[in-house]
Amino acid sequence: MVNVLAQISPQLFQTLQWRLWLFQLLLWALLLPAYSSWSLAVFALLLLAKLWQLYRGGPAWSLTKNNLLAGAMLVALLISSRQLGVMHLMFHFLLLAAVLRLLGLSERRPSDISQLLWVHYFLLACAFILHQDLWLAVLIFCAFLLNLHCHHLCFCREQPQWQWRQISRVAALMTAATVLLFLLFPRLPPLWQLPGAKLNQTGLSDNLAPGSVSNLLQSNALAFRVKFDGAAPPAEVRYFRAKIYDVFDGQNWRAQRPQPKASPAPADTPHYRYTVIAEPHQQFSLFVLGAPHQHSSNVAVNREALVVAEQPLSQRISYQISSSLVPLPARGDVSRYLQLPAGNVKARQLAQQLNQGVPAAKTLAARIGLYFQQQEFRYSLSPGEINGEQIDNFLFEKKLGFCSHYAGSTVFLFRAAGVPARLVGGYLGGEWQDDGAYLQVLQKDAHAWVEYYQDDQWWPFDPTALIEPALLRDLAGSDASSEFSGLGSDWMLQRLEIWLMQPLRNMDYYWSMWVLSFDSNQQQGLFSQFNSWRQQLRLQIHHAWGLLILPGLWLAFWWWKRPRLQPVERLFQPLLLLQAKLPQQSYQQYLQQWAEKHPLLMPEISACLQAYLRWQFNGEPDAFIQARLIMKQLKPKLKRLKS
Numbered sequence: 001m002v003n004v005l006a007q008i009s010p011q012l013f014q015t016l017q018w019r020l021w022l023f024q025l026l027l028w029a030l031l032l033p034a035y036s037s038w039s040l041a042v043f044a045l046l047l048l049a050k051l052w053q054l055y056r057g058g059p060a061w062s063l064t065k066n067n068l069l070a071g072a073m074l075v076a077l078l079i080s081s082r083q084l085g086v087m088h089l090m091f092h093f094l095l096l097a098a099v100l101r102l103l104g105l106s107e108r109r110p111s112d113i114s115q116l117l118w119v120h121y122f123l124l125a126c127a128f129i130l131h132q133d134l135w136l137a138v139l140i141f142c143a144f145l146l147n148l149h150c151h152h153l154c155f156c157r158e159q160p161q162w163q164w165r166q167i168s169r170v171a172a173l174m175t176a177a178t179v180l181l182f183l184l185f186p187r188l189p190p191l192w193q194l195p196g197a198k199l200n201q202t203g204l205s206d207n208l209a210p211g212s213v214s215n216l217l218q219s220n221a222l223a224f225r226v227k228f229d230g231a232a233p234p235a236e237v238r239y240f241r242a243k244i245y246d247v248f249d250g251q252n253w254r255a256q257r258p259q260p261k262a263s264p265a266p267a268d269t270p271h272y273r274y275t276v277i278a279e280p281h282q283q284f285s286l287f288v289l290g291a292p293h294q295h296s297s298n299v300a301v302n303r304e305a306l307v308v309a310e311q312p313l314s315q316r317i318s319y320q321i322s323s324s325l326v327p328l329p330a331r332g333d334v335s336r337y338l339q340l341p342a343g344n345v346k347a348r349q350l351a352q353q354l355n356q357g358v359p360a361a362k363t364l365a366a367r368i369g370l371y372f373q374q375q376e377f378r379y380s381l382s383p384g385e386i387n388g389e390q391i392d393n394f395l396f397e398k399k400l401g402f403c404s405h406y407a408g409s410t411v412f413l414f415r416a417a418g419v420p421a422r423l424v425g426g427y428l429g430g431e432w433q434d435d436g437a438y439l440q441v442l443q444k445d446a447h448a449w450v451e452y453y454q455d456d457q458w459w460p461f462d463p464t465a466l467i468e469p470a471l472l473r474d475l476a477g478s479d480a481s482s483e484f485s486g487l488g489s490d491w492m493l494q495r496l497e498i499w500l501m502q503p504l505r506n507m508d509y510y511w512s513m514w515v516l517s518f519d520s521n522q523q524q525g526l527f528s529q530f531n532s533w534r535q536q537l538r539l540q541i542h543h544a545w546g547l548l549i550l551p552g553l554w555l556a557f558w559w560w561k562r563p564r565l566q567p568v569e570r571l572f573q574p575l576l577l578l579q580a581k582l583p584q585q586s587y588q589q590y591l592q593q594w595a596e597k598h599p600l601l602m603p604e605i606s607a608c609l610q611a612y613l614r615w616q617f618n619g620e621p622d623a624f625i626q627a628r629l630i631m632k633q634l635k636p637k638l639k640r641l642k643s
Helices: 002-006 010-030 037-056 063-079 086-103 111-130 134-153 164-184 212-216 345-354 361-374 390-398 403-416 463-467 479-484 491-516 520-561 567-571 573-578 587-597 599-618 621-642
Strands: 222-228 239-248 253-255 272-278 291-295 299-301 307-309 317-324 421-428 431-433 438-442 446-454 457-461
Touching (some): 010 037, 010 111, 010 134, 037 063, 037 086, 063 086, 086 111, 111 134, 222 491, 239 446, 253 403, 272 491, 291 299, 299 317, 307 317, 345 361, 345 390, 345 403, 361 403, 361 457, 361 463, 390 403, 403 421, 403 446, 403 463, 446 463, 567 573, 567 599, 567 621, 573 587, 573 621, 599 621
Antiparallel strands (some): 222 272, 222 438, 239 253, 239 421, 272 317, 291 317, 421 446, 431 438, 446 457
16 A cells, blocks of 8 residues: 555645545544543644645644654643543544644655544544434544545545446445344444543433522423333323432432342333433433333343433433333332431421321322412422522422422421422423324423322322423423423524424434344344244245145146147247248248348348258258347347337
8 A cells, every 4th residue: 555655646645635634624523522621622723733734735744743742732631531531531542643643644654644544434433432313423424435535545646537336336235235234243242341431411410409400491402212112101190200319408409329229020010111212411310100110131220110221321322111100119218218407497397287197198298289289389490599498498488489399398398297208300291203103302301209108109299280280281282381391482493493403303213213222132023023024924935835736737737738839930930920921831932021021131031041941951950050049139120120
């Protein structure tokens, strides 16, 4: 390859540098999630320096200059390695090597181009680690084609001409081979695990501050998507559990990190089976309806019946699960769900009043809900700050808030009355997409509710639904749903979201279902389905043979008894089909008649006649073969004559 590169023309070398710069600009954009603010600026300045070099025709950077800059960058990256994480640090090293190699590219060192192109392929793989969306995958594929084109230019002395027909043929073959390899290549478990990356968490956090859910309720970012196998529960009971907040410090509710300990499945039959495609949010928690029964091997269920990932979710994940909408069985000691900090005296007194007569926990829940309704509590996404003792000020002064205020106050009242209770964070409802093909759940569907303890079970209770029933009545498309997702939103932006963005999200969903989620289980299912199709086809063929055996015997008998043509009749059959031979005519007279009637065919017919006479009267076998070849060449002209 070095010898080939040494013969590249200066004009083509300049073209190659421009395209390599364009490729690195795409890489810089694709790897944006991996940068810190200072490294983003440094790489942008280096790319601008290369642009200035290309525009002004300046000399390539010297090896000494590149090494000094690389050393300074390495020191800075190692200092900030804890902030970046190991994986993003590796991305920085690769991109730094590629950009500096491009800045030092020279015709005198043609082997540098080969090394640079291979580093580009590794960086493209890094981009696939960071992005799984369909449209970004298309962009990465376009970048791959650009790098492949640059690789092709390395073997050209001058600017090549595009051979579109050959390119399309090769592309079709490679597409078919790629699809076959994707479907048939074994899905092996990973040989190693990618190092962690330092990314910001999204969605519900482990610390439920009073305003955190309010921010989510105004976000249209995608949280996860669900495809049900069969019937789906109605919107008002689609409570997807994600976190349990069990520790209250007087200001915020805190969730313990979920430990993936096995939890026995309920004894009853699961009501729903579904597949969840969760977006990356850099947390362990996932989403489940009610009590989980069975789940795929890439997730686990802990003692609180929450579904969790093996590591913080940095990539889109798909998992299958079945569950029931039943009260959850209590596991272990529930006394920790009675923990309360000091303070909020008025709320404690209210809890004792509501608990007069020591009713069952279900009755206490009804009394708490009735209290909220009678005292005219109102729902609002912007209730303002609540200072001082949070629970007392909300219950007796503010009386205005959203789901986390009502759920947190309800848990406090339960615990103050001696009933174990916990605050549950998750998502409620969702919206059907693509004519009901799948359920789309956005961050604005985030919700908080309560689970209280009774009869060794955890029972769900949603006080927000009692305060403002309209908010939960028609979550898929009512005016209340839009109020729940944020006030004052622009109508045109909502229309644009529906008309333009939603079809793109639908395509991205099928990309996730059919490509990203294609694992060993689905591959085995595909093989099983193929085997069942093959067995069904074999049975149908056997049945068809049984039905066709009698007609086949009749056809064989007819074929054996049919009148057989003589060799000379087979030879002249193309002519005989167009014009019959009179009984008294010889074949010599018949052919002479054809030649007189069609002068344009006279050379072929005369040659065929001579070969026929030599075969018929001289007994030359080769003459018959020659006559057959002449008649074969004559057939196209006879077809035109017939038309």
